[in-house]
Amino acid sequence: MLPRGEDVARGALRVSGLSVHFGGLVALSEVSLDISAGEVLGVIGPNGAGKTTLFNVICGFVAPREGDVLWRGHSLRRTPTHRRASLGIARTLQGVGLFPALSVLENVMAGADHRRRSGLLSGLLGLPRADRDESELRAIASTMLERLDLAEVAQRLPDSLPYALQKRVALARALVCEPQLLMLDEPAAGLDSGDIARLRELISELKGSMAVMLVEHRIDVVTELCDRVAVLDFGRLIASGPPEAIKSDPKVLEAYLGAEQPYA
Amino acid sequence: MSRFIDLTLNGVTSGMIYASVALALVLIWRATRIVNFAQGAMLMITTFIASSVIAASGSYILGFAAALAAGLVLGAALERLLVRPVEGGPPINAVIVTLGLLIFLQAVAGMIWGNTPRSFPAALSIQGFRIGGRHVLFSPFDLFTVGSVLVMSLALGLLFTRTGMGLRMRAAAFEPEVARLLGVRVGRMLTWGWALAAVAGSLAGLLVAPVVFVGPNTFDAELVFGFTAAVLGGLDSAIGAVVGGLILGVALSYVSGYESPALVTLAALVILVVVLMVRPSGLFTHAKARRV
Numbered sequence: 001m002l003p004r005g006e007d008v009a010r011g012a013l014r015v016s017g018l019s020v021h022f023g024g025l026v027a028l029s030e031v032s033l034d035i036s037a038g039e040v041l042g043v044i045g046p047n048g049a050g051k052t053t054l055f056n057v058i059c060g061f062v063a064p065r066e067g068d069v070l071w072r073g074h075s076l077r078r079t080p081t082h083r084r085a086s087l088g089i090a091r092t093l094q095g096v097g098l099f100p101a102l103s104v105l106e107n108v109m110a111g112a113d114h115r116r117r118s119g120l121l122s123g124l125l126g127l128p129r130a131d132r133d134e135s136e137l138r139a140i141a142s143t144m145l146e147r148l149d150l151a152e153v154a155q156r157l158p159d160s161l162p163y164a165l166q167k168r169v170a171l172a173r174a175l176v177c178e179p180q181l182l183m184l185d186e187p188a189a190g191l192d193s194g195d196i197a198r199l200r201e202l203i204s205e206l207k208g209s210m211a212v213m214l215v216e217h218r219i220d221v222v223t224e225l226c227d228r229v230a231v232l233d234f235g236r237l238i239a240s241g242p243p244e245a246i247k248s249d250p251k252v253l254e255a256y257l258g259a260e261q262p263y264a
Numbered sequence: 265m266s267r268f269i270d271l272t273l274n275g276v277t278s279g280m281i282y283a284s285v286a287l288a289l290v291l292i293w294r295a296t297r298i299v300n301f302a303q304g305a306m307l308m309i310t311t312f313i314a315s316s317v318i319a320a321s322g323s324y325i326l327g328f329a330a331a332l333a334a335g336l337v338l339g340a341a342l343e344r345l346l347v348r349p350v351e352g353g354p355p356i357n358a359v360i361v362t363l364g365l366l367i368f369l370q371a372v373a374g375m376i377w378g379n380t381p382r383s384f385p386a387a388l389s390i391q392g393f394r395i396g397g398r399h400v401l402f403s404p405f406d407l408f409t410v411g412s413v414l415v416m417s418l419a420l421g422l423l424f425t426r427t428g429m430g431l432r433m434r435a436a437a438f439e440p441e442v443a444r445l446l447g448v449r450v451g452r453m454l455t456w457g458w459a460l461a462a463v464a465g466s467l468a469g470l471l472v473a474p475v476v477f478v479g480p481n482t483f484d485a486e487l488v489f490g491f492t493a494a495v496l497g498g499l500d501s502a503i504g505a506v507v508g509g510l511i512l513g514v515a516l517s518y519v520s521g522y523e524s525p526a527l528v529t530l531a532a533l534v535i536l537v538v539v540l541m542v543r544p545s546g547l548f549t550h551a552k553a554r555r556v
Contacts, residue, residue, distance in 0.1 A: 059445060060444075061441065061444075080444075081444040081445060082444050082446075082447050082448055082449050082450070083447075085444075085445055085446055085447035086447050090445070091445050093442065097439055097441075097442040098439075098442075099434065099435050099438045099439050099442070099443075100438055100439075101434065101438055101500070102431075102434060102435065102438070106431065106434075109431065110431055110432070110435045110443070110446055110448075111446050113428050113431055113432060113446070113447070113448075114446075114447050116428040118428075126422070126426065130426070130427070133428075134426065173446070177446065177447070
């Protein structure tokens with residue numbers, strides 16, 4: 001069950017003058033960008049450019065030294081990570097980040113747990129309300145697993161699955177949160193061509209229904225899926241615009257391969 | 265044969281108490297990856313509180329409830345005030361904090377209640393049931409002991425498998441950062457983990473106190489046996505804690521009955537060393553599940 005379009009229409013993120021330092025290392029320097037509801041924004045750059053740090057700031061893992069993150073016009077500076085999730089901001093990690101002792105189904109149910117209405121006592125006593133909640137969550141998670149062709153592995157532990165399926169489970173868990181902003185950190189890394197094609201289809205389906213930020217090294221994936229691309233280098237935003245314009249931007253070419261063409 | 269049955273029944277009763285201590289250790293280990301060396305001192309404090317309440321009110325039930333409630337509050341408060349600052353730091357920091365807490369609580373108990381062990385009432389008769397014309401080594405209080413630990417274990421099992429809080433606690437224990445991304449208040453879950461663990465420990469204190477009495481140091485052995493049971497079952501497994509407690513209880517009962525009570529502690533140590541050498545992940549924990 002994907003988020004409904006009318007809920008997404010209000011969502012928009014603005015990053016304003018963001019700077020992050022780790023000791024003497026400048027991870028981000030005065031980065032400003034925004035993303036509209038329904039848009040897919042690619043974030044690219046060489047290793048160490050600050051892409052994941054940007055995600056970490058947006059989701060609340062890292063506090064910026066300067067600047068702010070605005071979600072629907074409201075500052076997130078004082079909003080802890082767990083509250084940002086309830087505001088509709090979801091993220092996948094570069095690694096898989098699944099709960100190893102929880103089944104695939106439970107992993108996805110954890111993403112939908114905010115919908116649970118029954119309290120602790122109802123659950124312990126097995127009251128009908130808790131049973132209804134449990135059934136509803138199970139159904140929501142199962143539907144998402146079916147949608148991503150994961151129904152057959154619902155009862156397996158994540159460690160027993162191939163890497164590509166683990167990444168898909170992580171994506172299912174993020175989607176079941178009903179995000180209005182979905183941040184995908186290198187979703188194609190480690191996948192074969194078949195899995196990447198499936199990922200492309202899925203992100204294309206999401207287009208328009210939620211804002212998607214995509215950190216990805218596969219430039220072909222970025223240019224095909226993204227409406228706009230932001231390029232980071234040494235923590236600075238050096239270019240931003242449509243994929244075609246970015247491909248020929250001299251600063252981008254220099255950041256990637258000196259003065260050579262990176263998109264052969 | 266009757267001796268074997270008696271020793272087995274006695275072992276089951278002791279094993280359930282070890283299981284309760286082991287559960288307390290496992291819950292904290294799962295939540296925060298810390299071995300709580302202060303668990304014995306925490307259950308000592310709550311048993312002293314029960315003793316005082318029973319002495320003042322004359323009601324065992326009131327004392328029992330007070331101990332469990334005190335455990336809940338004590339566990340939550342200690343996590344929030346002392347453990348939280350060292351969570352996520354080097355493991356040795358947490359070890360030092362819990363060892364320091366152990367010494368602190370024992371000293372405080374001595375100052376408040378004195379160092380002389382005092383007796384503690386049993387909830388029910390300690391005279392064994394009469395079966396086939398003889399008294400077996402299993403009394404109504406032993407039945408209460410087994411039943412209450414089973415009820416607590418069942419409640420914890422339901423909590424972890426059937427409630428949202430249980431799912432969130434498990435998520436927070438294994439991948440706290442990811443759990444935060446999904447909206448889980450990880451700090452609160454860790455506090456609950458410590459609180460529930462302290463309740464399990466408090467129950468063990470109430471059940472073993474009629475045998476060992478209540479004093480600042482009288483529960484030290486319970487921590488050793490509880491830790492051995494937890495390692496035996498697997499530090500990550502609540503079911504393992506219960507089964508490990510039972511196995512240890514019965515094994516030590518046989519050692520005590522067939523050899524000598526003086527060998528019990530040594531036997532526990534031998535079991536601990538053998539488990540660590542042969543199957544360090546324990547009987548019920550998959551080795552991979554501990555790679556967190």
